[in-house]
Amino acid sequence: MDKTNLSVVLHSKGDLRLEHRPIPEPGPNEVLLQMHSVGICGSDVHYWQNGRIGDFVVKKPMVLGHEASGRVVKVGSDVTHLKPGDRVAVEPGVPREMDEFFKSGRYNLSPTIFFCATPPDDGNLCRYYKHSANFCYKLPDNVTFEEGALIEPLSVGIHACRRAGVALGSTVLVCGAGPIGLVCLLAAKAMGASQVVITDLSSERLSMAKELGADFPLEVKREDTAEQLAKKVEGLLGDQPHVTIECTGVQSSVQTAIYATRPGGVVVLVGMGAEMTTVPLLNAAVREVDIRGVFRYCNTWPMAISMLASKKVNVAPLVTHRFPLEQAVQAFETTRQGLGVKVMLKCDENDQNP
Amino acid sequence: MDKTNLSVVLHSKGDLRLEHRPIPEPGPNEVLLQMHSVGICGSDVHYWQNGRIGDFVVKKPMVLGHEASGRVVKVGSDVTHLKPGDRVAVEPGVPREMDEFFKSGRYNLSPTIFFCATPPDDGNLCRYYKHSANFCYKLPDNVTFEEGALIEPLSVGIHACRRAGVALGSTVLVCGAGPIGLVCLLAAKAMGASQVVITDLSSERLSMAKELGADFPLEVKREDTAEQLAKKVEGLLGDQPHVTIECTGVQSSVQTAIYATRPGGVVVLVGMGAEMTTVPLLNAAVREVDIRGVFRYCNTWPMAISMLASKKVNVAPLVTHRFPLEQAVQAFETTRQGLGVKVMLKCDENDQNP
Amino acid sequence: MDKTNLSVVLHSKGDLRLEHRPIPEPGPNEVLLQMHSVGICGSDVHYWQNGRIGDFVVKKPMVLGHEASGRVVKVGSDVTHLKPGDRVAVEPGVPREMDEFFKSGRYNLSPTIFFCATPPDDGNLCRYYKHSANFCYKLPDNVTFEEGALIEPLSVGIHACRRAGVALGSTVLVCGAGPIGLVCLLAAKAMGASQVVITDLSSERLSMAKELGADFPLEVKREDTAEQLAKKVEGLLGDQPHVTIECTGVQSSVQTAIYATRPGGVVVLVGMGAEMTTVPLLNAAVREVDIRGVFRYCNTWPMAISMLASKKVNVAPLVTHRFPLEQAVQAFETTRQGLGVKVMLKCDENDQNP
Amino acid sequence: MDKTNLSVVLHSKGDLRLEHRPIPEPGPNEVLLQMHSVGICGSDVHYWQNGRIGDFVVKKPMVLGHEASGRVVKVGSDVTHLKPGDRVAVEPGVPREMDEFFKSGRYNLSPTIFFCATPPDDGNLCRYYKHSANFCYKLPDNVTFEEGALIEPLSVGIHACRRAGVALGSTVLVCGAGPIGLVCLLAAKAMGASQVVITDLSSERLSMAKELGADFPLEVKREDTAEQLAKKVEGLLGDQPHVTIECTGVQSSVQTAIYATRPGGVVVLVGMGAEMTTVPLLNAAVREVDIRGVFRYCNTWPMAISMLASKKVNVAPLVTHRFPLEQAVQAFETTRQGLGVKVMLKCDENDQNP
Ligand SMILES: NC(=O)c1ccc[n+]([C@@H]2O[C@H](COP(=O)([O-])OP(=O)(O)OC[C@H]3O[C@@H](n4cnc5c(N)ncnc54)[C@H](O)[C@@H]3O)[C@@H](O)[C@H]2O)c1
Ligand SMILES: NC(=O)c1ccc[n+]([C@@H]2O[C@H](COP(=O)([O-])OP(=O)(O)OC[C@H]3O[C@@H](n4cnc5c(N)ncnc54)[C@H](O)[C@@H]3O)[C@@H](O)[C@H]2O)c1
Ligand SMILES: NC(=O)c1ccc[n+]([C@@H]2O[C@H](COP(=O)([O-])OP(=O)(O)OC[C@H]3O[C@@H](n4cnc5c(N)ncnc54)[C@H](O)[C@@H]3O)[C@@H](O)[C@H]2O)c1
Ligand SMILES: NC(=O)c1ccc[n+]([C@@H]2O[C@H](COP(=O)([O-])OP(=O)(O)OC[C@H]3O[C@@H](n4cnc5c(N)ncnc54)[C@H](O)[C@@H]3O)[C@@H](O)[C@H]2O)c1
Ligand SMILES: [Zn+2]
Ligand SMILES: [Zn+2]
Ligand SMILES: [Zn+2]
Ligand SMILES: [Zn+2]
Known part of the structure; x- marks a missing residue:
């Protein structure tokens, strides 16, 4: 030593x-x-x-x-x-x-x-x-140190998907394809999501998302309105997603998240934005779209290790x-x-x- | 006929x-x-x-x-x-x-x-x-027609408290003491809430709330900020409420609802306000305060009739x-x-x- | 026609x-x-x-x-x-x-x-x-009629796993590798189970289970006691399973299911046995192992179709x-x-x- | 000192x-x-x-x-x-x-x-x-030391009712009117149960239950079969109870609990009986009556103190x-x-x- x-x-x-x-x-x-x-x-x-x-x-x-x-x-x-x-x-x-x-x-x-x-x-x-x-x-022998270190960001994804109630056959919108958006994508797929749309401004980040299993990468243009984007998402999936996981913290993306989500569905806020945000809260409320925050995680390491050891998440x-x-x-x-x-x-x- | x-x-x-x-x-x-x-x-x-x-x-x-x-x-x-x-x-x-x-x-x-x-x-x-x-x-014989008619607004209160997860010993903030705030108060008490703070601009409405069982009527002045009101609520209860049920639809009251609620708690939006609302979403997200809408109700009549028949709600x-x-x-x-x-x-x- | x-x-x-x-x-x-x-x-x-x-x-x-x-x-x-x-x-x-x-x-x-x-x-x-x-x-074009027909038994598996609360990283014991045990296996894996033990008396049925993704096929001998089998399961997984899905209806297997399951876990009864069953209910109760029945299914077809269309379940x-x-x-x-x-x-x- | x-x-x-x-x-x-x-x-x-x-x-x-x-x-x-x-x-x-x-x-x-x-x-x-x-x-000043000591048994009742999912308007059967049955009765009422049937062999214990708020004390005779008792309970309530809380540990009473409970309802096992119990498990399973154990309690003291301080439970x-x-x-x-x-x-x- x-x-x-x-x-x-x-x-x-x-x-x-x-x-x-x-x-x-x-x-x-x-x-x-x-x-x-x-x-x-x-x-x-x-x-x-x-x-x-x-x-x-x-x-x-x-x-x-x-x-x-x-x-x-x-x-x-x-x-x-x-x-x-x-x-x-x-x-x-x-x-x-x-x-x-x-x-x-x-x-x-x-x-x-x-x-x-x-x-x-x-x-x-x-x-x-x-x-x-x-x-x-x-860590079991078949999990590397780097996989071990990646459990931390993966845990954010797991906690987000768990709070979102991602379930077998869920359709999911992930807003933002940064590291956090990507771990949400991985966690959602592992929990049984059938189809995932993921958005980003950057086509490179979307390519990475596609490689990691995203079904529909959706490039966002600065001129797209939140309601237009919501419509596009519905078009891709054939219906509104059950769950949206917001991973940008950007106000317009939070708005998209709300408009896009199916009645009775859930928007999870992972991205951290400004102190005050202007959102279509009435739209969420009358459709009983729940808005749930995510602050880090709890009780995720053991399950993450199981998933890595059994090669269910890469x-x-x-x-x-x-x-x-x-x-x-x-x-x-x-x-x-x-x-x-x-x-x-x-x-x-x-x-x-x- | x-x-x-x-x-x-x-x-x-x-x-x-x-x-x-x-x-x-x-x-x-x-x-x-x-x-x-x-x-x-x-x-x-x-x-x-x-x-x-x-x-x-x-x-x-x-x-x-x-x-x-x-x-x-x-x-x-x-x-x-x-x-x-x-x-x-x-x-x-x-x-x-x-x-x-x-x-x-x-x-x-x-x-x-x-x-x-x-x-x-x-x-x-x-x-x-x-x-x-x-x-x-x-309706059973011991439930009057008027009580029967009042099941409709009461159902809003039941559905709101159910979505809020009001449970034994919950402390609750109800924003607004109109008819809807009052039925939320009644439902919360019947579901085991230990203490309820209720706010309104009108002292008359607060007197009615007190008669109906509110523990702490809190008169709101137009100059109170949302954060000040949240502090007052915490002062009255000795801690932040587990649950807040917003029944005004007014933006400043929605803000109060978020600031006031305990980490891990729930804000339920019953009041219907403007299309867009500016709220401290980050504050809610990092404390995992869930925001849940309420659109009318479902599956409430049978339980409401039971409650009225057994005289648990008046x-x-x-x-x-x-x-x-x-x-x-x-x-x-x-x-x-x-x-x-x-x-x-x-x-x-x-x-x-x- | x-x-x-x-x-x-x-x-x-x-x-x-x-x-x-x-x-x-x-x-x-x-x-x-x-x-x-x-x-x-x-x-x-x-x-x-x-x-x-x-x-x-x-x-x-x-x-x-x-x-x-x-x-x-x-x-x-x-x-x-x-x-x-x-x-x-x-x-x-x-x-x-x-x-x-x-x-x-x-x-x-x-x-x-x-x-x-x-x-x-x-x-x-x-x-x-x-x-x-x-x-x-x-049915979408990429789902065959036979897959469509198989949604019925698959639905039993989905409903069982949903009632069991199978989640990301869950370890699962499935008792019985008949058609119903196999669909429970498929559903559990699709919902994120990390490892599945499956039992049967027949080595042929266990081979099929292995092909369908079971991690540990466990052949049951008639002389094995329920407690011995529970120990074997714990040995294979390194810990007791979070969830057990009983698909035989046989009394000794229901007993195994209870002994095997982790404190705070769930036993789901899919198999239908005799009217009266003798079980270690005290063991379940003091460890808060819940026992939940499954009667067919509800609300499974749309999600099953999504899963088949997205090739997440075969x-x-x-x-x-x-x-x-x-x-x-x-x-x-x-x-x-x-x-x-x-x-x-x-x-x-x-x-x-x- | x-x-x-x-x-x-x-x-x-x-x-x-x-x-x-x-x-x-x-x-x-x-x-x-x-x-x-x-x-x-x-x-x-x-x-x-x-x-x-x-x-x-x-x-x-x-x-x-x-x-x-x-x-x-x-x-x-x-x-x-x-x-x-x-x-x-x-x-x-x-x-x-x-x-x-x-x-x-x-x-x-x-x-x-x-x-x-x-x-x-x-x-x-x-x-x-x-x-x-x-x-x-x-303890707040308005809660006595004895009330403080009684939080322990009351906690068993709270935990049982919480695991049972007792909710506003629930109808409840409590089997056994010993100290534990009585605290379950109190907790159920405080959580919004509309009507409670409580059984015992002893008429004295049932009188106490009645004083504490039981709606229907039901004296059990040793010759009553489980199915007959279940019918009597249904007769008293006009329908099967949503929830049954078993507080005797006696096998015949566990059987009554299962037969009596409504499809989709819950039986909670508080009473501790023999190692092996013979029960109509098939009847529970095909009606999706869940059977949940209770082992002491967790996270009950703060809510119990709230309830005592606010005089909602006596x-x-x-x-x-x-x-x-x-x-x-x-x-x-x-x-x-x-x-x-x-x-x-x-x-x-x-x-x-x-
Ligand atoms: N809640 C938590 O516990 C927690 C934990 C970790 C990170 N975070 C937050 O999660 C967010 C994402 O983290 P990250 O590391 O992936 O950040 P990042 O900046 O690498 O990724 C954000 C991505 O969002 C994209 N983006 C920006 N505007 C967009 C828009 N309008 N529509 C679609 N995509 C848009 C960006 O191009 C970028 O690729 C950050 O806000 C971070 O603070 C929260
Ligand atoms: N979600 C639903 O399904 C549903 C059903 C019925 C009613 N509602 C909505 O619920 C709300 C309440 O209904 P109501 O019939 O009781 O209305 P109401 O107008 O009679 O009552 C609202 C009360 O809020 C008070 N108030 C206004 N601003 C306030 C503030 N800043 N702080 C505290 N109190 C304030 C008012 O003085 C008034 O007493 C309305 O917005 C209504 O549209 C929703
Ligand atoms: N709850 C429901 O809604 C529902 C729906 C469909 C089927 N079922 C029931 O599910 C059960 C399974 O159905 P199936 O079609 O797969 O039946 P099956 O008879 O084909 O399969 C049962 C399997 O259990 C095995 N088995 C027997 N004793 C065993 C033991 N002690 N340990 C381990 N394995 C043992 C058998 O070898 C057989 O392979 C049946 O009881 C059926 O009635 C229930
Ligand atoms: N699960 C836990 O964490 C926990 C905690 C405390 C007590 N307990 C158990 O709860 C049970 C009750 O405790 P208690 O202190 O009230 O016991 P107790 O013996 O004072 O009360 C049991 C009551 O059940 C009645 N009874 C017996 N047979 C009956 C029948 N067939 N039908 C109806 N009533 C019948 C008895 O007359 C008696 O009044 C015991 O089994 C105890 O071990 C469990
Ligand atoms: Zn980090
Ligand atoms: Zn109305
Ligand atoms: Zn069938
Ligand atoms: Zn004790």
Whole structure:
């Protein structure tokens, strides 16, 4: 084990540094991990570029990264289900209090939750990282570290589709074909959706969506009105979709989502937009189209691992770029430019495989 | 039985007339009713004043009224569960097609549904009216005709609370203390809500709410911001409400509803406002506060009758005014002025009792 | 169109005849179908061999068959969504009354429902058959008639998995690999089950299950105790299954189902056994393992058609034998002997294709 | 604070002793309570009489008691939401591991849960007791200590009714009018049940049920068959109940529960009977009557406190006997003889009020 712990630290807006930090010591219920693969998320880039997301402000240096997997190198005294050598995927949100949200199974809503790389909590873009053992999940041999790291974005897709009630034979509209739109597509298909329309402004992103199984990629022009787009979606599917999963956060796309959805259906809001949004709420209300938010996820890692192990979901094609940890800044720059889909940082000097 | 059928007919915007129409003949699956008590709804007044509600336009003369009860005087050849003399409450929405909505138990969403006093379908503010026997429900002896008529608005409250998931110990915010806010209050209490805050601009309406069981009437001033009101609600309950039922349709009140509701909770939209609404959707989404519409109701009459028969809900105090059918215009004028809560028209010349 | 209507008629226990019956005339809401493919179900054979199933007794001659598809040749006066030439799958259960079950979306529970080949209602093993147009569903061009007929057994699987709450990543135990166990397997996989164990006494049936996607075929020996089998299942999956779908009706298998299922999980009873069953109910109760029955299905045809059209479920391999309608008795004999999985009767003289 | 801690200790079958034990020291997340009121449960008596319940065997001395309330006298270093002087109700089950059950909100199913007075875990029938602060809930001033203690049995009723899906207008059959049947009755009424039939062999228990709000007490004779009783229930309600809550554990009563329940309804098993039970499972399955177990409860204390504070549920009449802690043996003897409903032990020498 090294003596130093190379880490990707955001000091303040625009000030991203590679630094050596001490290797942490795990507490009784924690494990120390040697990090292997960590994906870069839009939020990491957003903190770098803006120093904040909404009310979360970077006030002191913070390690970035929350889409992660690694190998256990040390276990705390009370840990029984993991041992050194185990390969694990990391669930980045760990509730700190047994409040009503945690007790009722919705710990993602706990206001005091620890979450990697959400200020002031450090993330895991580093060589060594300690985490609550209860939120590290052992990977079977046939699931790679990168697949393990991709469970984090996939979990957003799973939670979105679960909240949407995607079921056998559902028809689904996904708005936006960024990384999050794509994992929603994958999750919807795995849950039995029969047909998925996916929209984007970019034809490249739509090609990727098509490769990943989208039935109808739909290129959006800036001049299309929300109601026109809704009609196009109905035309493609032969009927309005049961479910719409909004993954852009853009107001006009939220409007499309509402108009497009079938009476009695569901719009799930994954994309995060402006504080106030103007929407055809009356249209949704009189057709009993429910509007449900998604805040991260809960209770998804075990099922995601099952799906990956049984090869029912294929997330590997999402990784389009890889960089060694030392080149973190280039990696961040690549994501910032919107090149490819998912950029992976390889944190283990001796093993840069997927 | 009379030879004529005095009816309250809206010819066009502002043109409300009392006319004699023929007594209809029931079809094989229908019953002919001698109407007893019919409440006036805000929508009846709205059609009278505006000639339309949204896309529903009065293009030819239409009988008003849809909150109704009466006595069976004739049954169609295929009707077996009703007989002349039975006292019944009328569910005004009757699906015309066995479409996916009807087959899956959400017939209120069927786009081709018949609905009393929604153009072009005639309502039942008249002496004699025929209706699908399957949507007439026998009243037990200890439920009055007026209680039977009030099942219609009460059903909106039941459906709203059911869609809200009001449960034992729920804390509830009801926005608006008009007739619809009040039935939501009654339904919430009957479903086990522990505490209900109810808002209105009018202190009189709030007094009525208090009499009907509201724990915290909250008078809204025009200068209160949505976030301030949300804070006040939290102050009254000691925590944010699990559920908010919006019954005004006013934009600022919808905003209050979202800010006020607890993470993981539900906002139900009963009030109908403008086509487009500006709301803090991001705030709802990141706290997973679901927004669910309510369009009328389905499957409520049998349970409402049980509740009335077992005296678990008391709707009688909602009736503040009564007029004989002949004085329909004065009755409509009373409702238009917002006097009292519910105005009842008494359609049976020989029995004007509740 | 022919003048006669060759039909497979059960007169009484053991007395199966091919007869010419008149071609029926469709009522206003009905369509007349020229039948194409009709599968033989275990229940058809059971009526033939026993003259009854439980309280349903064959008292007068009854046409058999309820797994059917055909072509519309005539439409009733009120039918608008179908026209002559349309290829349709037939949902055999048609509610007769708008009772509480129908209104709330569970029409399969309506006690007065019409159901093909359940005494005294005639089935559709014949050349010409009339049916409620609302329960005939148009098949897209890329779904064969045989796939259309197989929607009936597939619907049992869909309804079972839906009632079981099979979800993404669920692990599932299916007890029994007869036609019904196999459709439950297919439906579970399509709904996102990650791993399925399936049991049977017959290694041949298990081979078929393996071909259809079962992860772990488990051969049951008569000497295995229920608790031992439950342990084996846990061994194969690495944990207890979330869901068990019992498709044998055999008491020992129901016991296995309960012992095997994870706390908080669900056992669905599809198999129909003896009137009284001795089961470890306490074991189920203290682990909150729910026990849910399945009676046929409701609201499955549209989603099944979507799944078939989008090639997400492949039912074609279930058909192992085909006979022209004229050879119905040999066909029934084949099913009686338990040869293969599904025997199809081809009712159209001019088109015996799948 | 005393130096000694008088405690009710079960040494082995039949050997119940009052002993002085040391006053425990709370850990960082714990509080030390001065106990006030502790109810005696059937299970306490069962351990005393039999030394075991199923697989739970008393192998070393164990303090009894789990229906408890008390006053905080000391708080651990990490406790922030409670302070000395606070009056609290104690939830006796505290999960030890963050396993899948806890994470998904069903911590009662966690196999390693701590539970007061379930071997080997000590209960709280003593003067001083320490407990996880997260499972102690502050009582408002208008809720008495005894009401606080009664939240434990009431929680069984709430959890049962919640799992049963009791809703507005539900008709309910409760089998057995012991303490548990009675709390199910109270919970069902508070959740909106319109009519409740309750059965028992004892007319005295049925009188108590009637006082607590049962609509139809039904005395069961040993010679009544299950099917006859089911018919009687239907006769009383005019239709089969939507929900049946079985609170006897007796086989014939479980059979009645199944026969009695409406198609599509739910039977909840609260009573604990023999390992194997013979039941009409086919009857349940073909009518889709679900059978759901109840194991204690989860997430009930906050809602129960709301209900008590808002006076929507009145549990006070359940307490029929009170004894000071020193007379614990007489108190246990009273419960053993089935006298009254709930026997309370008063643990605070200086305050023996309710
Ligand atoms: N709710 C959560 O827990 C959660 C978690 C992760 C990400 N997010 C949010 O999800 C959203 C998507 O994340 P991402 O990483 O995929 O972002 P991204 O920016 O990579 O992708 C968004 C895509 O939407 C497309 N787009 C923009 N306007 C559009 C329009 N009008 N119609 C159709 N497509 C349009 C863009 O071209 C882009 O491809 C972001 O708003 C992000 O903040 C939410
Ligand atoms: N969704 C449905 O199926 C359905 C059915 C019936 C009625 N409605 C709608 O429900 C709404 C209420 O119906 P109603 O008959 O009670 O109407 P109403 O006009 O009598 O009552 C509305 C009440 O809201 C109050 N109000 C106005 N602005 C407010 C604010 N900012 N904060 C708090 N209170 C405010 C008013 O003072 C009034 O008392 C209407 O919009 C109606 O169209 C919907
Ligand atoms: N609930 C419904 O609506 C519905 C609908 C259709 C069929 N069914 C029922 O489903 C059941 C299955 O139907 P099917 O057509 O597949 O019947 P089937 O007889 O062809 O198949 C049953 C299979 O179970 C196997 N089996 C027997 N004992 C077993 C044991 N102890 N362990 C494991 N496997 C065992 C048999 O070998 C056989 O392969 C029947 O009971 C039928 O009545 C119910
Ligand atoms: N599932 C759980 O978490 C849980 C929790 C607490 C208690 N319980 C169980 O609940 C049951 C009831 O507990 P209790 O404390 O009320 O017990 P109890 O013995 O005081 O009450 C049972 C009642 O059932 C009546 N009874 C017996 N046979 C009957 C019959 N055939 N028909 C109608 N009534 C009959 C008895 O007369 C008695 O009044 C017990 O089995 C207990 O083990 C379960
Ligand atoms: Zn992310
Ligand atoms: Zn109305
Ligand atoms: Zn069949
Ligand atoms: Zn107890």
